Amino acid sequence: xxxxxxxxxxxxxxxxxxxxxxxxxxxxxxxxxxxxxxxxxxxxxxxxxxxxxxxxxxxxxxxxxxxxxxxxxxxxxxxxxxxxxxxxxxxxxxxxxxxxxxxxx
Amino acid sequence: xxxxxxxxxxxxxxxxxxxxxxxxxxxxxxxxxxxxxxxxxxxxxxxxxxxxxxxxxxxxxxxxxxxxxxxxxxxxxxxxxxxxxxxxxxxxxxxxxxxxxxxxxxxxxxxxxxxxxxxxxxxxxxxxxxxxxxxxxxxxxxxxxxxxxxxxxxxxxxxxxxxxxxxxxxxxxxxxxxxxxxxxxxxxxxxxxxxxxxxxxxxxxxxxxxxxx
Amino acid sequence: xxxxxxxxxxxxxxxxxxxxxxxxxxxxxxxxxxxxxxxxxxxxxxxxxxxxxxxxxxxxxxxxxxxxxxxxxxxxxxxxxxxxxxxxxxxxxxxxxxxxx
Numbered sequence: 001x002x003x004x005x006x007x008x009x010x011x012x013x014x015x016x017x018x019x020x021x022x023x024x025x026x027x028x029x030x031x032x033x034x035x036x037x038x039x040x041x042x043x044x045x046x047x048x049x050x051x052x053x054x055x056x057x058x059x060x061x062x063x064x065x066x067x068x069x070x071x072x073x074x075x076x077x078x079x080x081x082x083x084x085x086x087x088x089x090x091x092x093x094x095x096x097x098x099x100x101x102x103x104x105x
Numbered sequence: 106x107x108x109x110x111x112x113x114x115x116x117x118x119x120x121x122x123x124x125x126x127x128x129x130x131x132x133x134x135x136x137x138x139x140x141x142x143x144x145x146x147x148x149x150x151x152x153x154x155x156x157x158x159x160x161x162x163x164x165x166x167x168x169x170x171x172x173x174x175x176x177x178x179x180x181x182x183x184x185x186x187x188x189x190x191x192x193x194x195x196x197x198x199x200x201x202x203x204x205x206x207x208x209x210x211x212x213x214x215x216x217x218x219x220x221x222x223x224x225x226x227x228x229x230x231x232x233x234x235x236x237x238x239x240x241x242x243x244x245x246x247x248x249x250x251x252x253x254x255x256x257x258x259x260x261x262x263x264x265x266x267x268x269x270x271x272x273x274x275x276x277x278x279x280x281x282x283x284x285x286x287x288x289x290x291x292x293x294x295x296x297x298x299x300x301x302x303x304x305x306x307x308x309x310x311x312x313x314x315x316x317x318x
Numbered sequence: 319x320x321x322x323x324x325x326x327x328x329x330x331x332x333x334x335x336x337x338x339x340x341x342x343x344x345x346x347x348x349x350x351x352x353x354x355x356x357x358x359x360x361x362x363x364x365x366x367x368x369x370x371x372x373x374x375x376x377x378x379x380x381x382x383x384x385x386x387x388x389x390x391x392x393x394x395x396x397x398x399x400x401x402x403x404x405x406x407x408x409x410x411x412x413x414x415x416x417x418x419x
Contacts, residue, residue: 017242
């Protein structure tokens with residue numbers, strides 16, 4: 001059998017389906033807008049994004065959720081094509097986390 | 106949301122209200138904020154276009170697909186066009202469509218369609234907005250193709266054995282929307298009253314249209 | 319445009335190309351037999367498109383209808399239940415008429 005993608009879960013045993021409604025967070029709405037704009041400006045296809053997500057480890061994928069995967073997949077693509085510098089992004093993230101504030105963005 | 110939230114400092118520029126300002130900053134959000142700041146500083150995006158896009162996306166709600174369903178219920182010619190090409194049928198109602206192709210699936214007493222994307226979270230976002238939590242959950246993605254009757258029972262839909270269940274794996278370039286059965290007792294209702302009977306989950310095949318109260 | 323590779327109603331087998339990297343044919347339908355429900359259009363091959371636009375050749379996409387019993391021998395539903403999935407032409411082979419296994 002060929003290698004199974006981490007995202008290829010159709011038919012696998014699984015437990016209860018979560019039925020609680022989950023409100024979309026403010027930053028998640030902004031993320032969607034940002035990636036919508038980037039995909040047309042940078043001409044990045046849906047399959048490139050899907051592929052970036054599939055490069056996650058099984059463990060990473062297993063504990064991820066939709067918007068986390070969207071963010072991480074896009075970051076992977078933007079690092080890969082040189083749009084965003086990964087080190088600078090890590091430093092900026094650390095700075096924001098340390099400040100605990102959303103206001104300086 | 107907090108009732109008495111206020112900023113401790115003045116902003117020199119207006120920006121949209123973050124309704125989650127009372128929540129702790131998570132690592133994911135911080136990573137996103139860092140990305141957004143860098144994209145703006147590098148001149149790739151600007152804050153105004155991001156906000157404009159958020160507003161465009163907010164118009165994508167299940168009400169759009171519900172309008173199509175209501176029209177299809179009252180207008181057989183429209184229904185025929187929707188079954189032939191759901192994208193054209195959406196455009197006809199001035200619903201902007203970004204998907205390459207949309208396919209409408211008609212539920213009948215003999216056939217019940219239900220939609221899932223096993224590989225990711227493909228969803229007819231132009232017609233329904235962002236997918237609900239259950240739809241993107243790994244449990245729904247894994248189980249719906251394997252034991253759809255059990256999954257549907259968990260959603261409160263028990264279908265007779267004579268009804269064929271048809272699962273649609275939305276795995277590639279097409280997107281789907283379910284045309285639910287018109288409920289009894291809805292003769293003479295206006296299109297907008299009919300649209301109000303179509304909940305989001307009925308458009309995925311995980312609920313029936315509601316009967317008027 | 320080239321001719322459509324499979325007619326509606328044609329019996330096909332979804333093959334396992336064993337191809338590494340990004341593909342859109344999930345494991346659970348590989349090796350299974352179904353019929354063409356409709357031609358779904360022509361798209362740039364996602365297996366190449368996943369590494370940048372303009373790299374892939376155009377491929378035809380088909381909607382394939384399978385009986386659940388043919389996918390899962392112990393399927394816990396009804397005989398008539400079906401599943402439909404989108405498969406690109408290079409994952410499909412004509413299948414001789416006969417009982418699906």
